[in-house]
Amino acid sequence: MTDRGLEDLLRPLAGQVLGVLVRRYGQFDACEDAVQEALLDASVQWPDSGVPENPKAWLITVASRRLTDEWRSESARRRREATVAALEPSAVPAGPLPGDEVAGEQDDTLTLLFLCCHPALPPASQVALTLRAVGGLTTAEIARAFLVPEATMAQRISRAKQRIKASGTGFHLPSEPERSERLPVVLQVLYLIFNEGYTASSGPGVHRAELTVEAIRLTRAVHALLPDDGEVTGLLALMLLTDARRAARTRPDGIPVPLAEQDRSRWDAEAISEGVSLVSQALASAPLGPYQVQAAIAAIHDEAVRPQDTDWRQILALYGLLERLTPGPAVTLNRAVAVAMVQGPRAGLDVLSTLDGDGRIAGGHRAEAVRAHLLELAGDRDGARAAFTRAARRTTSLPEQRYLQAQAARLTPRGR
């Protein structure tokens, strides 16, 4: 079995096995460690011994054994009192119990996601814990993806689990009102993971691209569980429509290609088609949320055969809507570009100037990059060059920096 094949088999099982264990034993943190180790055992043993007939049962058995071994060797008084009776070999079955299948994997994925995306955790911890507990990635894989030492990532995950434990959150779906408050956090974490996968470098980049694949897989799972939720559908659509452009986004030398210059023949037509149909579904449900609107905008871009076919008026209207839903400088910046495409660059620059007083964004690389683009459209090449240069200095993204520097160079008169 190939490495990739093994991964594709093991990862979806991670959340399911964890769900079974937590239902049976509680102790989310200990169970999560045990599942992680069982997954590692599988990835080491199965290539030689072959994949067992019931992989999920194998994992449950091995993880359970690790848990009980761990508890036996620990002198933790608390654990001993709570479970010593249950730890007698005759009392604890090593494999799945009849009741394990009843609740179903379905609920567990969502429950796990809510747990891992607990609001008490900072975003980086939500991301790491989700990737491990629900995504089934190893600590090493996650560490590589985020370019930190494995020990650092292990510690981050361990701390996250301790905080969840301290919060006293049980293993159950949040109540309905709490759920509608916390689902956006889950979606945000999934979108964060998706965006982290966008890297222009090779080598370590290979691992990062997996994050995007993982994000889509997890979002599909949530969509299957909550098919009527417009924002979930919207997020999945947004991811598919964005990822559809992946092959065209980067030049061979690693410099990113702007939307207007991408070779659209390299866009993934199937992904676009699925994304567009999901958008229609998403827009049909009320209330409208930001992911639905962003997906609709992405769909308009992706449906344009050539850049000049883009329906900018529609996009502008959607940004107006988005600004009402989630006002903020990032949205205003995008709207400024849309305004420029519909009403001319000077109008776009007027919108941009409304951000001049906003410390969050004024002078930052995104504002300057937009300013540069609009100044160039307005015919002010010198102003554009200066803004591209400023933007290049301010950005912390290497590929973006190269792109901005290249634009400044392009606008530099020869002989200077």
Place this chain on the structure above:
Amino acid sequence: MKYMLLIYNNPAFYEAWSEEDRTALFSEVDQIMTELRESGELVAGEALADGSNTKTVRVRDGVPAVTDGPYAEAKEQMVGYITVDCESEERAVQIAARWPDAKYFAMEVRPVMHTTVVDV
């Protein structure tokens, strides 16, 4: 987001300290490092040898020139760095402010470039 904290000081300043005070300083640093390890924020960190061990390399017109030093008797020198992965610039600044050398000299907090790119 990753930040590199550059540590500057002048060794002569600490040479005048008592052994006791120096030990207290080192244990302060150890404490911070332990906390950063436990919080999952520490990515890397190294101390650099005293500036007197430095070699400066210049190549002009294809000709390499290597000199010892610089010897910066009265000046601050970079003595080490740590890289942290933390939630915000505020947090990175907070960490830098705790470093003992910040009391007598200055710490530089610099974002580390990454390779993630959203659409340009």
